[in-house]
Amino acid sequence: MTKMGNSGGFEQGRTDGFRKGREDGYNKGLEDAQALLVNPPLNDISLKWRELRCADQIASHFGSSVVLNDRNMECLKETFKSAIWKLEITANGQKYPMILKIFKAPVNEQKLIELNMYRKAPSILPDLIPTIYLIVEGMNGEDVWVFMEFVPQVKGQVIFTPDYFDRIIPSLAKLHALTYNDNFYNHWETFEEWLPLYDSETSTQERQKNHQKTLEYLDKAMELPELKERLESSYVNVRTMLQKGPIYFPELLQAGKSIIHNDLQTPNIGCHNVAEENWNIKFIDWEGARFSPCWFDMFNLMGVFFAYRKDWRGDEHAVIERCAPLYAAEMLKYGIRFDTDPVRLYKMAYLQRVFERSLFQQLYWGVEDLKSVHLLDHYLERINVWGKELGLY
Incomplete structure (x- = not known):
């Protein structure tokens, strides 16, 4: 009997000890968790x-x-x-x-x-x-x-419409004016080893290579029924114009070069207070920066916007007629005068960039079945209308 009593006491003690340990462990874990909430571990x-x-x-x-x-x-x-x-x-x-x-x-x-x-x-x-x-x-x-x-992105602060181009263009003109032609070369030692130059041998060779690829993929696209249907009415005109490349408008180069941002989407444009009439713009994400014709950034700002925003395309002509002269007027504040009509320069920049890069990209994606080519029709329309207007065919 004594032996059995001792055995029962041992079992009960072990059970009580296990229960007490589990409760203490739970309480300690809870304390540790609460402490972590107050003082989390440093990342x-x-x-x-x-x-x-x-x-x-x-x-x-x-x-x-x-x-x-x-x-x-x-x-x-x-x-x-x-x-x-x-x-x-x-x-x-x-x-x-x-x-x-x-x-x-x-x-x-x-x-x-x-x-x-x-x-x-x-x-x-x-x-x-x-x-x-x-x-x-x-x-x-x-x-x-x-x-x-931290500079809040314009995206998310306003519902963006083409009216807001007027708030961005003064800062864009300031960027270009500060690095326009001789202003850039006055700081040549700062940029010479790392900033791409539009007229460099490397850029020229790349432009010629892309020009040949665009011609090749234009013909390849005509072999695919879906793309042929979209290209057929423009093919002869586009091929005629491409034969004049890769530099289509010497006037665009003569209008001057600057450091351009090259990716002027609203996530890359910051402003601390969009409620103010004059936005204090700071540009974000500079990996595309280069020394190129300054009007390219007007295409990057407006042309890309209208390419993606079908809902605003009906206003495109009126916006160009307003914003291209506004940009020229802002540049004039820094003593920079353009000899060619600003609207004409904008259209030249648009076609040059589309022929250099955007058209090839659409054709390549379509032929290789990589991505949707929903911008192709819009680019073709602009190429046909403005190409004729500017004497490319």
């Missing part, structure tokens, strides 16, 4: 921020000490090329958003263009590039981290 950004004393290096931009708010971080976008984080800091008793753009290794030519625009161009293009607070090289191997001013 890689927070750890590197402290390790590299980024706060000390950025403080001068704010005139006070800076603290990274570790719990307020958001990854806005991540691809195999880069990651964009929205951070928050506290300085002068106020909270400020900040962008961290991580350029992932390897740093190819396009990434290098954007990085060098941030490294070397802000003093040449004041107020047109987000303020760069800090650039840290060699992160996690060969990555580059760029801490910069």
Whole structure:
């Protein structure tokens, strides 16, 4: 009996101990979880921020000490090329958003263009590039981290209509005027080793190569019933015009070159206060930057918009008639005068860019069955009408 009693007591003690351990473990786990909510573990950004004393290096931009708010971080976008984080800091008793753009290794030519625009161009293009607070090289191997001013994208702030081109064009003209012709070459040592030039041997060869490919794919497209039906009425005219390339309008080159942004979609255009009549524009994402005919950016701004927005195409002519002279007038404020009619220059820039790149892209996608070619018909219409108007056929 004694032995059985001892055995029963042992079993009961073991059960009570197990229950008590489970309760203690649960309570400890709950405490740890609550502690993590209050003080979450530092992620890689927070750890590197402290390790590299980024706060000390950025403080001068704010005139006070800076603290990274570790719990307020958001990854806005991540691809195999880069990651964009929205951070928050506290300085002068106020909270400020900040962008961290991580350029992932390897740093190819396009990434290098954007990085060098941030490294070397802000003093040449004041107020047109987000303020760069800090650039840290060699992160996690060969990555580059760029801490910069957060500038809200125009996209999402307004329902964009062609009326807003009027708010963007003054800043675009300022970008072009500051780097127009001799103004660019006065800073040649800043750009010579990394910024693509429209007239360089490399660019010229690439243009000639694309020109030949466009002719080849135009003929290939005519062998496919679906594309042939869309191309047939334009084929002879388009081929006639292409034979005059790859440079179709010497007047466009004579009108002058500047640093162009080359990708003027609304996500790449920032403004702190769109409620103001005069927008203080800062351009974002500079990987397409190059020294090219300045009117190309007017195509990048307006031509691409109308190509994608069928709902506004009925207003395209009126917008061009308004905005091309506005751009010329803004350039004139910097002493730059165009000898050719601005509307004509815009149409030249449109056709040159479509023949250089956009038409080939549509034909290539269609022939190789890679993507939808829903812009092809619009480009063909403009090529036919403006090509005749400008004497290409």
